[in-house]
Amino acid sequence: MNSITDNDPAAEPRGFFSKSATIAQPGFSRWMVPPAALAVHLCIGQAYAFSVFNAPLTKVIGITQPAPDDWSLTTLGWIFSLAIVFLGLSAAFAGKWLEKVGPRRTMFTAACCFGGGFLVSALGVQLHQIWLLYLGYGVIGGIGLGLGYVSPVSTLIRWFPDRRGMATGMAIMGFGGGAMIAAPASVALMNHFKSATSNGVAQTFVVLGVVYFISMTIGALAIRVPPRDWKPSGWTPPVTASKMITREHVHIDQALKTPQFYLLWLVLFLNVTAGIGVLGQASVMIQESFKASITAGAAAGFVGLLSLFNMGGRFVWASTSDFIGRKNTYFVFFALGAVLYYLVPQFAQSGNIALFVLAYGVILSMYGGGFATIPAYLADMFGTAFVGGIHGRLLTAWAAAGIAGPVLVNYIRAYEVERGVAKAEAYTTTLHIMAALLVIGFVCNLLIRRVDERHHMNTSTPAIN
Known part of the structure; x- marks a missing residue:
């Protein structure tokens, strides 16, 4: 060990x-x-x-x-x-x-x-x-x-x-x-x-x-690192760790031997896959969904608005996770995201631009929130001694999602158009698949438990920050 x-x-x-x-x-x-x-x-x-x-x-x-x-x-x-x-x-x-x-x-x-x-x-x-x-x-x-x-x-x-x-x-x-x-x-x-x-x-x-x-x-x-055993003034660590937050540490190599790492990998992969494909096609998607109403300039404004939600969601959702917990935050991402992805095609078909934009804004806030919340989730599960390195290895999920998301959006849309589906409706199947992926993500998050004690490091020496 x-x-x-x-x-x-x-x-x-x-x-x-x-x-x-x-x-x-x-x-x-x-x-x-x-x-x-x-x-x-x-x-x-x-x-x-x-x-x-x-x-x-x-x-x-x-x-x-x-x-x-x-x-x-x-x-x-x-x-x-x-x-x-x-x-x-x-x-x-x-x-x-x-x-x-x-x-x-x-x-x-x-x-x-x-x-x-x-x-x-x-x-x-x-x-x-x-x-x-x-x-x-x-x-x-x-x-x-x-x-x-x-x-x-x-x-x-x-x-x-x-x-x-x-x-x-x-x-x-x-x-x-x-x-x-x-x-x-x-x-x-x-x-x-x-x-x-x-x-x-x-x-x-x-x-x-x-x-x-x-x-x-x-x-x-x-940049500075805190001294050994430093803690904020007036803050007392819990005497016992909470159900999902450990006070122990897991070595970076040992983390890859735990099921929690791979479940968290899937959690990040599925959340990012659902968001990144939309982010890359947002301008085209809103123009094709509302062909008579949305100009190229308005579509550019939509992309800019999504960037604001993406940025703001990183701070808001990550801060919220400090109060409701990381696992519950991801439950919100997956449950709410799946519902919104399912409803977006209906908003488009009914011509409701406001609900369409709002739905995608919330989706992109949770996309950004997923990136910002996952390091804290890792620290809760594996401790802080090697959290930076463990986070780095988990980011391979981002690289994989960067391929999977755009492929799903682009190729399924192309297939739908080739078989005669109107461009305004060509994203329906893709968005329903995204909703299904988020349901799978919900299950993966549900399966996450505390890391078994056998994976903990030898703490006979005081931890170094």
Whole structure:
């Protein structure tokens, strides 16, 4: 059985970027940690806005119109896909390293990768070499995404044992809202750098790479971990653990031997699958559902509104989970989500735009809420010693859902249209399948129990934060 000393910062080499060098001094306010996490998450949230570069990248040579040698949208689509794949892979494989070296080194590495990925991509645009964009934003930037996503989480959970959900919600809310800053900023930069010989993409990549590196580095320098046995002033841990919250710790390798890990993997996978497919097709979906009423501009507004629900849901639902419990929060996600997915086609057929928009807003709030609540759920089940690494491995569910969700929405819709179903009704079958997936998720969540004591670490040595 692994010892809790496996995660001891005192056992690591000392240095400015070492875990021991980030231990907070007396008087440090824990409220300085969420801004440090946000400095990273608001940057990597740019990933949701990468689509603003798609059209300009198809005209790198032609400038105003695509030239014969310009890249196609299908070729460019692999950039974002690679980034999400490497987000999941880096989060999964670097999780154990994160717990060993601490958040500062991991966050600085994320800054180098994410910022550097933009610079490599800028070179790819300048030389018109697509493989450099795949390598830059897709592989190197994707690694930065994964490391940046998971690195502040375990630290926040340790600083806020009394409000785990709220703490992770504050940071992960930044990932949902980063695109709201990145999208207009990117468009403004491209317009600023546009000329007769350039559409401004390469220069924009350089500026974003530098700005994101600086912001993420500031977050890395500001991050601190709590001292051993630290707890909030005036807060007393429960004498006995609650039914679903343990006071013990499970080693990152041992966690993969528990049924709880795989049930939580399915819980996240099913919740994300149901939301991410809709997120990718929201504009087209509302236009086809209300062809006579919704313009392209109104559809863009709908997408923006969904982003607000996605961002707000990350904080609201995660904070709510501190009061009603993580398991009950996911029960709400699955039960309410299944009902709404079943009813959405009826709202469309009846021409009720308001209920259609409201239903999708709630669905996307629960999509974002699922991301923000799962780290606290993991801490409840496996303890805090290795929660960052365990969270990283669980994020492979996100990578899988990123493929499954869009495939379900796009291919089933195409099949329905091919067999003569009107476009306005082509999503009905897909949405009913999504409802069924959420019912399965409800059952998976129902089956989750406390982790068996045989998986707990040896706690003869005091736990290290």
